[in-house]
Amino acid sequence: MRFIQLTGLSGAGKTTIANAVQERLRQQGYQTEVIDGDVYRQTLCKDLGFSREDRYENIRRLSTVAAEKTKAGVITLLSVIHPYEEMRKWAADNYGAHTIWIHCPLETLLDRDTKGLYRRALLPDGHPEKLHNLTGVNDPYEVPVSPQLIIHTHEETIHDAVERLSSYILASL
Numbered sequence: 361m362r363f364i365q366l367t368g369l370s371g372a373g374k375t376t377i378a379n380a381v382q383e384r385l386r387q388q389g390y391q392t393e394v395i396d397g398d399v400y401r402q403t404l405c406k407d408l409g410f411s412r413e414d415r416y417e418n419i420r421r422l423s424t425v426a427a428e429k430t431k432a433g434v435i436t437l438l439s440v441i442h443p444y445e446e447m448r449k450w451a452a453d454n455y456g457a458h459t460i461w462i463h464c465p466l467e468t469l470l471d472r473d474t475k476g477l478y479r480r481a482l483l484p485d486g487h488p489e490k491l492h493n494l495t496g497v498n499d500p501y502e503v504p505v506s507p508q509l510i511i512h513t514h515e516e517t518i519h520d521a522v523e524r525l526s527s528y529i530l531a532s533l
């Protein structure tokens with residue numbers, strides 16, 4: 361098993377954890393790569409927005425890339441919001457992806473708000489900066505039904521989360 365799909369709300373900690381796990385596994389000699397939704401939305405998925413259809417297409421494309429890397433023997437961490445159970449199941453069924461839920465309550469995310477997206481989503485209707493489809497606020501996030509691992513980033517340190525996910529991956533190779 362080398363295809364790991366991290367799912368969780370913006371700011372939950374997907375990128376932070378994925379990059380640190382990548383670093384950790386590389387140090388141990390494993391070829392590891394991160395496919396980050398936020399990064400690929402500047403290139404391969406530049407044409408896509410945040411409607412349900414576009415999010416589906418985003419996941420389809422990125423999962424295809426992840427599956428290719430996995431086939432080549434690379435441990436691949438797909439780091440995306442991935443809000444729909446149907447698509448998570450699709451990647452699991454078609455590519456053997458394992459699902460890791462990076463969970464953080466909205467309350468903590470509103471405090472973190474590193475990109476200012478939550479502030480914008482909570483603005484009154486009609487405000488020019490209002491964000492209308494932020495996952496978890498005014499767009500759906502379906503809770504994963506049976507993830508292989510759940511990481512609670514409001515309770516667990518980054519170090520502990522990275523240890524736990526790295527160990528999980530190494531144990532399942």
Ligand SMILES: Nc1ncnc2c1ncn2[C@@H]1O[C@H](COP(=O)(O)OS(=O)(=O)O)[C@@H](OP(=O)(O)O)[C@H]1O
Pocket residue numbers: 369370371375396397398401410414415416418419439440441442443475491492493494495499
């Ligand atoms: N409306 C809305 N909803 C959610 N996210 C938004 C939105 N607008 C911009 N962003 C930024 O886009 C990043 C999420 O892209 P993903 O490819 O991971 O999304 S998805 O899996 O297709 O739902 C996400 O990155 P992360 O913060 O790293 O999760 C945001 O920075």
Ligand SMILES: Nc1ncnc2c1ncn2[C@@H]1O[C@H](COP(=O)(O)OP(=O)(O)O)[C@@H](O)[C@H]1O
Pocket residue numbers: 368369370371372373374375376377472474512513514515516517518521
């Ligand atoms: N236990 C934790 N795990 C991951 N990130 C954490 C944790 N505690 C605090 N953070 C902080 O939360 C933010 C998460 O941002 P990021 O990794 O970009 O999230 P995402 O990729 O899910 O949008 C970072 O600023 C990170 O330092």
